[in-house]
Amino acid sequence: QVQLVESGGGLVQPGGSLRLSCAASGFTFSSYAMSWVRQAPGKGLEWVSDINSGGGRTYYADSVKGRFIISRDNTKNTLYLQMNSLKPEDTAVYYCAKGATPVPSYSNSSPKGKGTPVTVSS
Numbered sequence: 001q002v003q004l005v006e007s008g009g010g011l012v013q014p015g016g017s018l019r020l021s022c023a024a025s026g027f028t029f030s031s032y033a034m035s036w037v038r039q040a041p042g043k044g045l046e047w048v049s050d051i052n053s054g055g056g057r058t059y060y061a062d063s064v065k066g067r068f069i070i071s072r073d074n075t076k077n078t079l080y081l082q083m084n085s086l087k088p089e090d091t092a093v094y095y096c097a098k099g100a101t102p103v104p105s106y107s108n109s110s111p112k113g114k115g116t117p118v119t120v121s122s
Helices: none
Strands: 003-007 010-012 018-025 034-039 045-051 058-060 068-073 078-083 092-098 116-120
Touching: 003 092, 018 034, 018 092, 018 116, 034 068, 034 078, 045 068, 045 078, 045 092, 058 068
Parallel strands: 010 116
Antiparallel strands: 003 018, 018 078, 034 045, 034 092, 045 058, 068 078, 092 116
16 A cells, blocks of 8 residues: 655745655555655645656756755655745645656656645745
């Protein structure tokens, strides 16, 4: 049974940083690409970033490129999202999602955790 548990969210001032984590279990973590997606208040799911199974290839939405860094530790079955230079428009609930293959293949039906809220406000 796939389990994904996000943590690390919170309240941060504009320009600040947060590091999100996603602890994975119930599947062979190192065999699948992973994603971060977010949902801002009153809006739909927005894809944020992908990483392939080995961690060597990463992809970002234009809205976060140059500010966010996705990474993974396959020895710890954990996915990370380092978020820097945060803006109020980054306010959202952040979810990690499991891919279906070793290469990124996110869809809205991908298994996700319950999410961790991030609020960027002064």
